[in-house]
Amino acid sequence: xxxxxxxxxxxxxxxxxxxxxxxxxxxxxxxxxxxxxxxxxxxxxxxxxxxxxxxxxxx
Amino acid sequence: xxxxxxxxxxxxxxxxxxxxxxxxxxxxxxxxxxxxxxxxxxxxxxxxxxxxxxxxxxxxxxxxxxxxxxxxxxxxxxxxxxxxxxxxxxxxxxxxxxxxxxxxxxxxxxxxxxxxxxxxxxxxxxxxxxxxxxxxxxxxxxxxxxxxxxxxxxxxxxxxxxxxxxxxxxxxxxxxxxxxxxxxxxxxxxxxxxxxxxxxxxxxxxxxxxxxxxxxxxxxxxxxxxxxxxxxxxxxxxxxxxxxxxxxxxxxxxxxxxxxxxxxxxxxxxxxxxxxxxxxxxxxxxxxxxxxxxxxxxxxxxxxxxxxxxxxxxxxxxxxxxxxxxxxxxxxxxxxxxxxxxxxxxxxxxxxxxxxxxxxxxxxxxxxx
Numbered sequence: 239x240x241x242x243x244x245x246x247x248x249x250x251x252x253x254x255x256x257x258x259x260x261x262x263x264x265x266x267x268x269x270x271x272x273x274x275x276x277x278x279x280x281x282x283x284x285x286x287x288x289x290x291x292x293x294x295x296x297x
Numbered sequence: 298x299x300x301x302x303x304x305x306x307x308x309x310x311x312x313x314x315x316x317x318x319x320x321x322x323x324x325x326x327x328x329x330x331x332x333x334x335x336x337x338x339x340x341x342x343x344x345x346x347x348x349x350x351x352x353x354x355x356x357x358x359x360x361x362x363x364x365x366x367x368x369x370x371x372x373x374x375x376x377x378x379x380x381x382x383x384x385x386x387x388x389x390x391x392x393x394x395x396x397x398x399x400x401x402x403x404x405x406x407x408x409x410x411x412x413x414x415x416x417x418x419x420x421x422x423x424x425x426x427x428x429x430x431x432x433x434x435x436x437x438x439x440x441x442x443x444x445x446x447x448x449x450x451x452x453x454x455x456x457x458x459x460x461x462x463x464x465x466x467x468x469x470x471x472x473x474x475x476x477x478x479x480x481x482x483x484x485x486x487x488x489x490x491x492x493x494x495x496x497x498x499x500x501x502x503x504x505x506x507x508x509x510x511x512x513x514x515x516x517x518x519x520x521x522x523x524x525x526x527x528x529x530x531x532x533x534x535x536x537x538x539x540x541x542x543x544x545x546x547x548x549x550x551x552x553x554x555x556x557x558x559x560x561x562x563x564x565x566x567x568x569x570x571x572x573x574x575x576x577x578x579x580x581x582x583x584x585x586x587x588x589x590x591x592x593x594x595x596x597x598x599x600x601x602x603x604x605x606x607x608x609x610x611x612x613x614x615x616x617x618x619x620x621x622x623x624x625x626x627x628x629x630x631x632x633x634x635x636x637x638x639x640x641x642x643x644x645x646x647x648x649x650x651x652x653x654x655x656x657x658x659x660x661x662x663x664x665x666x
Binding site for chain 2: 264274288294295
């Protein structure tokens, strides 16, 4: 039996569904508004708007 | 799964104290190790590794290896740093919590942070660690090329400066090219192109073609970048020779061999092309297990993670395509100081990065066990 876990999008409040227990640092996309959200806590689940990927030079 | 055949060893190390971690960094930065001349620094690395309880080795290529090895069947996490530096004698001094010296950022800071953090990490049964001090990353990466064939890890951290709260997901690829034109000599007032005129005409076609390939692409990481790295000419009275050296930085959507084909498809009659130093771009996804472990660990230390991609290259370009395992680069220091005359490492950031890495190793080990 699988358990579906849900949380609310921090931007539009739409439900975010996890088929498996989320992991810290995991990034998910809200199907409604497209926002990328980072899992910052797993118990209870806390989501934050994920930082954007920056471009940098060098090694 | 690892294919290395290392006998069973103790997993136990002595957790490096902040003072030991700082001494390690100072010692290694004070030991010059320009690419091709790393032997003494590898010995210093191995000495510190052994003192912390690692099984320290120097492999056939000359890389320094520090093992926390349980069983040959264990899952293997490799922390791959590089021990060589670019030239440049910067007096080594530790003052007001800042260590000045060549390699303090690129990349002895990240390498020493790996060794200290891996000594502290509590590992579950079934997971082994290897900290590798690779040779020649600033040259042709002979150390990483050797390790790429010897190991098959389950996850890999690459040691390069990202800042204590940064996670580097990928690096662009690279190709270098030498183009040569040889023409019969003639009077400079006579009609007809000189070798250099001819060369510049061809180069303008190259630039136009690269621009076409980039159409619709936004962001520096997603575009081909090119630059002229040198121009020379000579004339012996019979022949007029022009030579142009160029470098290309490649996004993930074009491999070095594809670029070479496209360059040869441009009309280059009379232009002899030679290519060296192919490196393919490599980028992990944000949900890569190593990137996630680092992201969570940075938050655990009170930071806001900065995921980034870089336009330079690193040993990730060498081992990423071969190993195909979760991989991300991390290390203390500001990469703006890479190769710079004022290269320096802040010790508090260095120590903080060790705490981040310790958390990241532990959470990753739990995940992959």
